[in-house]
Every structure is written in C-alpha cells, then in structure tokens.
Amino acid sequence: MQTAAQLAQLRRDYSLRTFSIDDAAADPLQQFDLWMQEALQAEVPEPNAMTLSTVRPNGTPSARVVLLKGIEAHQFVFYTNTQSDKGVQLSHNPAVALTFLWLELERQVRIEGTATLLDEATATAYFQSRPRESQLGAWASPQSRHIPGRKFLEQNFAEMQAQFAAEDLIPKPDFWGGYQVKPTRIEFWQGRSSRLHDRVLYTIDAQGQWQKQLLAP
Numbered sequence: 542m543q544t545a546a547q548l549a550q551l552r553r554d555y556s557l558r559t560f561s562i563d564d565a566a567a568d569p570l571q572q573f574d575l576w577m578q579e580a581l582q583a584e585v586p587e588p589n590a591m592t593l594s595t596v597r598p599n600g601t602p603s604a605r606v607v608l609l610k611g612i613e614a615h616q617f618v619f620y621t622n623t624q625s626d627k628g629v630q631l632s633h634n635p636a637v638a639l640t641f642l643w644l645e646l647e648r649q650v651r652i653e654g655t656a657t658l659l660d661e662a663t664a665t666a667y668f669q670s671r672p673r674e675s676q677l678g679a680w681a682s683p684q685s686r687h688i689p690g691r692k693f694l695e696q697n698f699a700e701m702q703a704q705f706a707a708e709d710l711i712p713k714p715d716f717w718g719g720y721q722v723k724p725t726r727i728e729f730w731q732g733r734s735s736r737l738h739d740r741v742l743y744t745i746d747a748q749g750q751w752q753k754q755l756l757a758p
C-alpha cells in the first residue's frame with residue numbers, strides 16, 4: 542500500500558481519560574505540574590520535550606524541539622545556543638509557542654508567551670550541572686551554522702577537550718544560555734472519542750488573573 546493511502550487510513554479513537562473544566566485547577570501552572578507529574582509517572586518518553594515555535598524577522602514561522610529544564614517564577618525555562626537560528630529569531634521577536642505532546646496519555650499542552658534571556662548566574666549554574674561531554678559539545682558546535690562535514694565537529698570537540706584538559710570546571714560559553722517563557726495563554730487538550738476532545742484554555746484578564754474557558758475541538 543502506498544504511504545498516502547496508509548496515512549489516510551490511520552485512525553485512533555481517544556478514550557483513555559476525560560478533562561472537565563470544573564476539574565481544571567484555577568492556576569494553569571498548577572494544572573501543568575499535575576499533568577507533567579502524570580506524564581513522568583506514565584514514563585512517557587522525554588516528557589519534557591516540547592516544540593518551540595519562533596518567528597523569523599520576515600514573519601515566517603520556525604519550529605524545533607527543545608527540553609523544558611524547569612519552571613522558575615511561573616516561567617518555562619529551556620537552554621540553547623543564543624547565537625543559533627532560534628536565538629537570533631528571539632532577539633528580533635520574543636513571541637513563542639511551546640507545544641507538548643504526551644501521546645501515551647492522549648494529551649497536548651499548548652503554551653504561548655514571551656521569551657526573555659535568563660540571567661547569567663542561573664544559566665551558568667545549570668551549565669555547570671551538565672555532564673562534561675555536553676559542556677564540551679556546546680563549545681564545539683556553532684549551532685545552526687553551515688559546517689563542511691562531521692569531521693569539523695569532531696576536530697572542534699577534540700580541540701576543546703585539549704583546551705580544557707587541565708580544568709575541573711568548564712566555563713559556560715558566552716554564546717550559550719537560557720530563556721524563560723512567561724505564558725499568556727495555556728491550553729490543555731485531552732483526546733476523547735468521536736473527535737469530541739476536551740479543550741480548556743486559560744488566558745490572563747485585565748487584572749492579571751487567569752480565566753478558563755472551554756473551546757470546541
């Protein structure tokens with residue numbers, strides 16, 4: 542069978558759980574914490590993987606997966622190369638969307654908000670907590686730039702290994718850091734049968750309070 546025909550025939554009815562607006566926490570961050578706990582308990586692979594969508598200066602969208610590394614002061618934190626494509630895009634336009642897919646639980650969470658750079662002290666503390674190999678990898682990779690071949694990366698890595706061989710602590714590169722996303726809109730999606738899924742959307746009102754509403758699937 543051709544792929545297109547196979548794709549058209551793929552069908553799955555979602556029926557594991559329900560999510561009513563009355564059961565949804567008043568604070569979406571509390572609700573997120575609960576769902577993340579359930580994803581961790583269910584051993585969803587890479588439950589902290591999220592699609593980070595950004596906007597290029599010309600207005601076109603750009604998306605890739607990054608890892609959520611914490612929630613600090615009600616903001617979602619991830620780490621990356623600040624000179625990467627995403628870093629350059631964020632310096633022009635801080636508007637982002639974060640999308641989690643926890644298929645094993647038939648759940649999606651969509652977050653929209655604004656990203657700002659984390660302070661250097663927090664980024665440095667996190668960098669220092671990473672395995673040495675990852676730290677060297679960060680130094681060795683000009684993320685998002687064109688490279689002539691794999692050898693280039695391996696040589697860079699070997700050079701960094703040599704450069705820092707005598708150092709216990711590898712310093713955080715200036716071009717590496719964290720971003721925190723302040724959410725303005727968070728939607729929780731629970732798959733239901735007959736495509737009548739549950740969708741609960743939280744938005745911030747003029748008083749800065751979260752309000753929830755139901756959306757049609």
Ligand SMILES: Cc1cc2nc3c(=O)[nH]c(=O)nc-3n(C[C@H](O)[C@H](O)[C@H](O)COP(=O)(O)O)c2cc1C
Pocket residue numbers: 587590603604605606607608609619620621622625626627628684685
């Ligand atoms: C599961 C998974 C987790 C990832 N986590 C990160 C991450 O935390 N930080 C990061 O910079 N890239 C991460 N990546 C790689 C990014 O998807 C992407 O390739 C890279 O950041 C370059 O994106 P850019 O060129 O749009 O800046 C991850 C990829 C996958 C598949």
